[in-house]
Amino acid sequence: MPFGLLKFGLSKGHPVPRALPAASDLRDSYDVVIIGGGGHGLATAYYLARDWGITNVAVLEKGYVGGGNTGRNTAIIRSNYLTPEGVKFYDESVNLYKDLANDFDMNIMYSERGHFTLAHTDSAIRTMRWRAEVNKHMGIESELVMRDELQRMVPQLNYSEDVRYPILGALYHAPGAIARHDAVAWGYGAGAAQRGATIHQKTEVTGLEITRANGSPQRVTGVHTNRGTIKAGKVIQCVAGMSGEVARMAGFKLPIKTIPLQACVSQPLKPFLDAIVVSGSLHVYVSQSSRGELVMGGSTDPYGVYMTRSTLDFKEGLMMHMMELLPFIGEVKLLRQWAGMTDMTPDFAPIMGETPVDNYYIDAGWGTWGFKATPVVGKRNAEMLATGKVPDLIKPFALQRFHDFQLLGEKGAASVGH
Amino acid sequence: MKIMTCPLNGPRNISEFAYGGEVKDLPAPGCDDATWVDYVYLQENLAGVVKEWWYHTPTAFWFIAERDTRTDTILKTYAASDVFKERVDFSAGPRE
Numbered sequence: 001m002p003f004g005l006l007k008f009g010l011s012k013g014h015p016v017p018r019a020l021p022a023a024s025d026l027r028d029s030y031d032v033v034i035i036g037g038g039g040h041g042l043a044t045a046y047y048l049a050r051d052w053g054i055t056n057v058a059v060l061e062k063g064y065v066g067g068g069n070t071g072r073n074t075a076i077i078r079s080n081y082l083t084p085e086g087v088k089f090y091d092e093s094v095n096l097y098k099d100l101a102n103d104f105d106m107n108i109m110y111s112e113r114g115h116f117t118l119a120h121t122d123s124a125i126r127t128m129r130w131r132a133e134v135n136k137h138m139g140i141e142s143e144l145v146m147r148d149e150l151q152r153m154v155p156q157l158n159y160s161e162d163v164r165y166p167i168l169g170a171l172y173h174a175p176g177a178i179a180r181h182d183a184v185a186w187g188y189g190a191g192a193a194q195r196g197a198t199i200h201q202k203t204e205v206t207g208l209e210i211t212r213a214n215g216s217p218q219r220v221t222g223v224h225t226n227r228g229t230i231k232a233g234k235v236i237q238c239v240a241g242m243s244g245e246v247a248r249m250a251g252f253k254l255p256i257k258t259i260p261l262q263a264c265v266s267q268p269l270k271p272f273l274d275a276i277v278v279s280g281s282l283h284v285y286v287s288q289s290s291r292g293e294l295v296m297g298g299s300t301d302p303y304g305v306y307m308t309r310s311t312l313d314f315k316e317g318l319m320m321h322m323m324e325l326l327p328f329i330g331e332v333k334l335l336r337q338w339a340g341m342t343d344m345t346p347d348f349a350p351i352m353g354e355t356p357v358d359n360y361y362i363d364a365g366w367g368t369w370g371f372k373a374t375p376v377v378g379k380r381n382a383e384m385l386a387t388g389k390v391p392d393l394i395k396p397f398a399l400q401r402f403h404d405f406q407l408l409g410e411k412g413a414a415s416v417g418h
Numbered sequence: 419m420k421i422m423t424c425p426l427n428g429p430r431n432i433s434e435f436a437y438g439g440e441v442k443d444l445p446a447p448g449c450d451d452a453t454w455v456d457y458v459y460l461q462e463n464l465a466g467v468v469k470e471w472w473y474h475t476p477t478a479f480w481f482i483a484e485r486d487t488r489t490d491t492i493l494k495t496y497a498a499s500d501v502f503k504e505r506v507d508f509s510a511g512p513r514e
Contacts, residue, residue, distance in 0.1 A: 242465070244463035253456070254460065256461060257461050307487075307488070311420070312419070313420075402455055402460070403452070403455050
C-alpha cells in the first residue's frame with residue numbers, strides 16, 4: 001500500500017465522525033421531549049437548539065430516524081394551496097427549503113421543476129383559476145395555463161382527445177420542487193445533535209405521566225418508554241400514522257383516520273420529464289428523480305389500516321390513468337413499491353398547537369401534505385415550545401377548530417378526492 | 419384481490435364495497451355541542467379490532483364488519499339488523 005495512503009488512513013481524522021452520535025443512555029429529565037424522530041420531530045429539535053438555545057431535548061423514535069413517512073412520501077414541495085391560511089404557511093416552508101442545503105452544509109438535492117396540476121373538466125379549470133387568484137393575492141407564483149401553452153411547456157404528455165379524461169389546462173406553479181427526503185431528515189437530525197439535542201432511536205413511548213385534577217387530565221410531567229421513564233418539561237407528539245394511538249395515551253381523541261398512501265418508482269429512464277405533473281381527478285402524480293426513476297403516487301387507500309403493505313388494486317388504478325398521460329409507460333417496469341400511514345383529517349389541514357393537556361403539544365394530521373411542511377413546522381413548533389405561545393401562522397390549525405365548528409377546507413391537498 | 423363477505427351477497431371483491439365509518443352510538447336529540455363534535459369528527463381510529471359500517475355499492479346494502487386494522491383481515495360481517503333492532507325516534511326535535 002502506498003505510504004501516503006496509509007498515513008492518511010491512520011491519521012486522527014479517521015474514522016470520520018458519525019452524522020448522528022452513537023446511542024446514549026436516557027437522562028432522568030429533559031426540558032422538551034419530542035415523540036417521533038421523523039422530519040417534523042428532528043426539525044423541531046434543530047430549531048429549538050439553533051434559534052432558541054434549548055438543547056436539553058430528547059427526540060424519541062420507535063424505529064430509526066426518518067423511517068416513517070419522511071422517507072415514504074414522493075418528495076414534492078409547493079405552496080399553491082387554496083386557503084389563505086394554507087398558502088401563507090406553505091410559502092414560508094418553501095422559502096426555508098431553498099436555504100436548507102446551506103443551513104445543513106449537506107446536499108438535499110433541492111430541485112425546482114415547475115409543478116403542474118392538470119385540469120380535465122370545466123369545473124376543475126374554475127377551481128384552478130380560483131387557486132391561482134388566491135395564490136397571486138398571497139404573492140405566490142401561480143397561474144392557469146390552457147392546453148396549447150401547456151403543450152409547449154410539458155410536451156411529454158398525451159394531449160389526445162381520444163382518452164377518458166382529455167387535458168384542458170393546468171395550474172402552473174413555477175417554484176414547485178422535489179428534494180431528497182432522507183437527506184432532509186438526516187440534515188435536521190445531524191444539525192440538532194451537533195447543537196446538543198439527543199436523538200434516541202429504538203425508543204418507543206409506551207405511556208405518558210399526566211397529573212389529574214377532579215378526574216380529568218391536567219398536565220404532562222413525564223414519558224414512559226421501553227427504556228425507562230423520563231421527566232419532561234414539555235412534550236410534543238410528531239408521529240404521523242400513530243397520532244391517534246399516542247393521543248390516546250394523553251387521554252384525548254383526534255379527528256384523524258389513519259389511511260395508507262401508496263407509491264412506487266419505475267426502473268431508471270433517461271432524463272425526459274422535467275416537470276412535476278399532478279392530476280387530482282385522475283389521482284396520479286409523477287416526477288422524474290435525478291436517478292431517472294419515475295416517482296409515482298396515487299390516491300389514499302379506500303379504507304384505513306395500520307399497515308404499509310402495497311396492493312395490486314392501487315397499482316391497477318394508478319396505471320390505468322398513468323397510461324393515458326404517458327402511454328409509453330406500459331413498456332416500463334416497476335422497481336419498488338411502498339406505503340406510508342397517513343393521518344387524514346376531515347378538512348385536509350393539519351392539527352398543530354395546544355391540546356387539552358397542559359405542556360402537551362401536538363403536530364399531527366399531516367395526511368398527504370407533511371413533507372413539504374417540514375421546515376416551517378419545525379421552526380414554528382420550536383417557537384411555540386420556547387415561548388409557550390402559539391405562533392399566529394399556525395393558530396388556524398388548532399385542534400380546537402373542530403370543537404368550534406371552524407373547519408378549514410383545504411381543497412388544494414393532493415391524493416384525496418374533493 | 420381482497421375478498422369481503424357481504425351478509426346479503428356472499429364473498430365479493432373488496433372494490434365493490436365502500437367504507438362507511440366507525441359504528442358509534444347516535445347522540446340523543448337535544449344533546450350538547452361537545453357530544454356532536456365527538457360523534458361527527460372525533461375518531462377512535464384504533465390499531466386493533468374495529469367495528470365499522472360498510473356498504474355494498476351495487477346492491478345499496480349497508481352492513482357491519484369487524485376488522486383487525488393491524489393485519490388488514492376481516493373477522494366477521496353481519497347485517498345491521500343484528501345489532502339495531504329498534505327504530506330511532508327523532509321526534510324529540512332540536513334543542514332550544
